[in-house]
Amino acid sequence: MTIQALTPAVEPNTLVAVDNLRHLYDRGVVLDGISLRLRDGEILALLGRSGCGKSTLLRIIAGLMPATGGDVSLDGQHVDGPADGVAMVFQSFALFPWLTVLENVELGLEAQGVVSDERRKRALAAIDLIGLDGFESAYPKELSGGMRQRVGLARALVVQPKILLMDEPFSALDVLTADTLRTDLLDLWMEGRMPTRSILIVTHNIEEAVFMCDRILVLSSNPGRVVGEIKVDLPHPRNRVDPEFRALVDDIYVRMTAREAATPARDGVFPGTGIGMVLPRVSTNALSGLMETLAAPPFDGKADLPPLAQQLHMEVDDLFPIAEMLQLLRFAELFQGDIRLTQAGRRFAEAGTDERKALFAKHVVAHVPLAAQIKRILDERPGRRAPMLRFKDELEDHMGEAEADGTLRAVISLARYAELFAYDEQSGTFSLENPT
């Protein structure tokens, strides 16, 4: 196991080369200065949290959308649309519900103009390879999730792709099914039964990346940048409880929680400052639940994120926003893959309902600028009411419409729990009065 510096080498066996890629969307920088190489014979993971732009990056490489700046080339050829020799597996499977398994698999060949007998032969071979025998005439809605993704795989492999792109391919499946599919795919890969020469997997699941890949690129969020490259030399089949495996997973956790040195210090990890801070929607139940778990043994106020995630049966994507919201509210601190409750956090965990709400309200006003501002304006107004749109317009000066919407929802949820102010969905107004 070695950790390399961030220098994309120009090598002769490079299949995909991405250079200095930039992508803007709706006022925000989604991807910033991304450079990477996909080499012949490797499985590469793009690891990052939801919203870090990794799926966008995959779509740009696939030629499904143009980037704002930078260059992508496949085999030395500039990408300007879906190219030959590339196939993609979708998170949602993207199967056509009105086509049978066989017809779904044949689709790509049909688009290439392959004659129908040849088409059938190759599709049946792919179906056979992927273990879908007997399901040829079934419709996708008759299949389980795992079987559906097998169809997605067969549909991708049948066009003999040099490069296989996978967009969170197993995240819509249950744990057991996902594991089986991963192992089956690795078997095909190891035994050289796939026509594919390289695989690029986008995922937010650290264990999945370590389990499957030869190399992992860690992407940061807001904006998406490559912040680390990890080479995984463990022999296959890899064992999840092997200490080396665990150490690697821990190391990646640290990298993903580490604040970037390059970004200026600011209030936590959420993009934007002051009322322009983009907040994720986190359930207040999850916030108090996490504080309780942390306060109780075996953690006693401090935990390593990986074992914590394991105990709570959560993935990084579920755990991080909660932990970061706690950090913003100063109920906890995140440091190098650890989470530690603050004094306030401990008090919260031990308090009763009313005391909790009072404490929570205090912290929300102190540390969530938007909530503080709404509260202040409501206090100033004689009618103690204000329209939601007024704040939404203001937010949209700082962020995109969808983000403004999400941030307002997040603040409303915090304020409702804290009983800071009320929001009436019907009329779209904030008010100080609570129904009695």
Next chain:
Amino acid sequence: MIFPARSDLRAASVSVNATSAWPNRYDIAVFALIAAALVLIVRAAHDMGLPLAQLHAAPVTLDPANLPNYALRTTLRMFAAILSSLLFTLVVGALAAKSRKAELVIIPALDILQSVPVLGFLTFTVVFFMGLFPGSQLGAELAAIFAIFTSQAWNMAFSFYQSLATVPRDLDEACRHFRLSPWLRFWRLEVPFATPGLVWNTMMSMSGGWFFVVASEAITVGDTKVQLPGIGSYLALAIEQRDIGAVGAAVVAMAIVILIYDQLIFRPTVAWADKFRFEATAAQARPKSWVYDIVRRTRLLKRSVAVALRARDSLQQLPASLWGRWPHHWSLPRVSSRLALASDWLWLAVVLAVTAWSLWTVVAYVRAKLGLADLREASWAGLLTLIRVLVLIATASVIWVPIGVWIGLRPWAAERVQPVAQFLAAFPANVLFPFFVVGIAAWHLDPNIWLSPLMVLGTQWYILFNVIAGASAFPTDLREAASMYRLRSWQWWRQVILPGIFPYYVTGALTASGGSWNASIVAEVASWGDTKLEATGLGSYIAKATEAGDFHRVVLGIAVMSFFVVLFNRLLWRRLYTYAERKLRLD
């Protein structure tokens, strides 16, 4: 059937070697049906082209022996119209979805056209088509077919456009990823995805269409009087001759036609379209049809369909063989986006200019003969008709909502009543008008009040069967929760079931109200032999102007009615719709 079932393709493709090419007994049944239909179509099509003189020489008679032939002619007009509507839909709907410039014109136009009273059109189309084919029955036939077309095409095209605009993102990406040609994409993604909505709209349009086919067969515009052979003309003659027995015969004939349509067309098509529903899981209650089941069991037919489909799909390889694989680069590069915007504005300006000019032409035409007093008269009449529509929809709702809820919550009842409600919605109510007119005339009732119910006679069923559908779909857990907490009487209605069925109710009431405006043109004036009954309203205003051949007043009447309908839709129905979409969705 236009888009044959996918399962046909599957069976033919997977088990190609296993099954023999020999027809089975289901094939024989289906081919007998198809052959009979073809013979009848050819005969009737031949008759359609005959000169008008023939029609005068052998006019429509009340001999019941002629009724089957009349029924066939009526049905054929219906199918000619539905096929043209389908073609129109595929072309115009796709155009609107794919070209921004076309969208700018087509969508507002469809929106307005949906609100224009269909029977008002007839006045002009009859003159136009008769001029196109002088001396031939074909002109009058085409006018009637066009009238039905105008009652169907707009909402079908709208539905298709909306489906194309909401194609799921991942499927769109998969299509682009595999570089499907536009042709293949159209048939593999867009048409299948749009099919459930389109089929439902088509079937609803067709149910509504029977009303117009009956109304448009016997046409009098000024001095031009045409009676095309059909049930509508038969009925008109029966009314003229005060023959209540013949009216009864027409009702029976119509009922049989609708029954056959329901069993052979409506049900199989809805059952077939079910497989295109975009749902991850298999539905519990799937529509059933015995005809569809038979067709699915045929062997030879399925193989022929598969061959035809393959021929259609191989069409996409024609361009491919000419210039290689479909390139599929990104559409418009970003540099030209400003240029594109500018050309959009230019296009919009041109469209607005043409619209303004057309409006001005219409105003100038009407003003040449009519003044402000006429506008006041037409608006007053419009207001009266508006009040009628409102009162009638409200009355029908008060009656049918509770009944529909009661039926919908009982699956055994819903299963029996729903087909009847759909049948009644398709049955052209104007065939039943004479019975009411005879009653009103006999008891000397006020036509201003008693003619009004005729407007909702045929359209009230839309409310009923939509409410039944809504109540059937109401989640069991919510019902159980309501009974656990013993919600009763008014609270149960207000907080449980009315919000639950509201989106369905709005759909039904909107359809019913649109139909009622159209029906007013034939419902506000009625006759029985020499007895003429008339209710003051915009419908009778247009009907009288049509009969007198007064085109200026017809134009004014249509314009005012369109205005009322658009206003009514914007101020009431669309708001209710948005509200239902936002607040009361149960998923």
